[in-house]
Amino acid sequence: MKIDILTLFPEMFEALNHSLIGKAQENGLLEINVKNIRDFSKDKHKKCDDYPFGGGAGMLMSVQPLYDSIMSVKNENSYVIYLSPSGNTLTQKKVKELSNKQNLVLVCGHYEGIDQRVIDLCIDEEISIGDYVLTGGELPAMVLIDAISRYVPSVLHSAESVEEESFSNNLLEYPQYTRPQVFQGLEVPEVLLSGHHENIRKWRLEQSLEKTKKVRPDLLKKED
Ligand code: 4FL
Numbered sequence: 001m002k003i004d005i006l007t008l009f010p011e012m013f014e015a016l017n018h019s020l021i022g023k024a025q026e027n028g029l030l031e032i033n034v035k036n037i038r039d040f041s042k043d044k045h046k047k048c049d050d051y052p053f054g055g056g057a058g059m060l061m062s063v064q065p066l067y068d069s070i071m072s073v074k075n076e077n078s079y080v081i082y083l084s085p086s087g088n089t090l091t092q093k094k095v096k097e098l099s100n101k102q103n104l105v106l107v108c109g110h111y112e113g114i115d116q117r118v119i120d121l122c123i124d125e126e127i128s129i130g131d132y133v134l135t136g137g138e139l140p141a142m143v144l145i146d147a148i149s150r151y152v153p154s155v156l157h158s159a160e161s162v163e164e165e166s167f168s169n170n171l172l173e174y175p176q177y178t179r180p181q182v183f184q185g186l187e188v189p190e191v192l193l194s195g196h197h198e199n200i201r202k203w204r205l206e207q208s209l210e211k212t213k214k215v216r217p218d219l220l221k222k223e224d
Helices: 008-018 020-025 065-074 092-098 116-122 138-149 161-163 197-215
Strands: 002-007 031-036 078-089 103-108 127-128
Touching: 002 008, 002 138, 008 020, 008 138, 020 031, 020 138, 020 161, 031 065, 031 197, 065 103, 065 116, 078 092, 078 138, 092 138, 103 138, 127 138
Parallel strands: 002 031, 002 103, 078 103, 078 127
Antiparallel strands: none
8 A cells, every 4th residue: 555645744754664554664565655745835935824715813724735745646546535623533444444545645734724625626535533633634644544554464463353353343352461460469360361262252252341331332332
C-alpha cells in the first residue's frame, strides 16, 4: 500500500519511522510519502491561510496550495481522505475496508478548516477519529495509518491476532497475565494455570462479556 500525506507540518510524521510501521516501510510493504502543502504555495511569502468569506473567527487553509498538493499525488487508484471532526467516526470495520485500497491520500487540516469546494472536488471521504477537537489533522492521520498498517501483511506476525482481538467480535479484551504467578500479593486466576484449554476459552469469553457490559454496552448492540 502507498500512503501520501499532505500536511503543513511534515516533521510530525517522523513518528512513523519507528517500530512496526518503520519496519513495514523498510520491507517495502508500506510506502509513506509526506508532502509539505507549503511547497505548493504560489504566494511570494508561501502563505497558506486566508480569511473566511462571511467573516467569523479564525482562518481557513488557502485553496491554491491545498488543491495543487492534492492534485500532485492523486491518480485513478487514489482514495482521498480528509481528517476532520465533521467526518464519519473511524471504526475497525472502516480500517479493514481502507486497508484494501491501493493508494490512500490523507489531507491534514489546520486552522478552522478548508474551503468546501476542495472537499467537493477532491475528497472521497471525511473521517473523524472521535468527538473532540485537536490542533490539526496530523495525529488523526497517524492514528489512521497505525490502525491500517496492522492489516498490511507481515506487520503483525499472524492474521489470527488481528482477527481475535477487541472489536473484531464487538467485545473488549479479557484480562491477561504473565510471570510472576503472584505479584504484590495478587494471584493469576487459577484457570489460566490449569492447562484446560476449553475452560480457559470459556473463562476469557465470560470476562470479555462482563467487561464489555460494564464499560461499553453499546458494542453489544452493534451489528458489525
Ligand atoms: C480530525 C479531530 C479528526 C478528530 C482539528 C483538526 C480532527 C481535527 N478527528 N481537529 N482536525
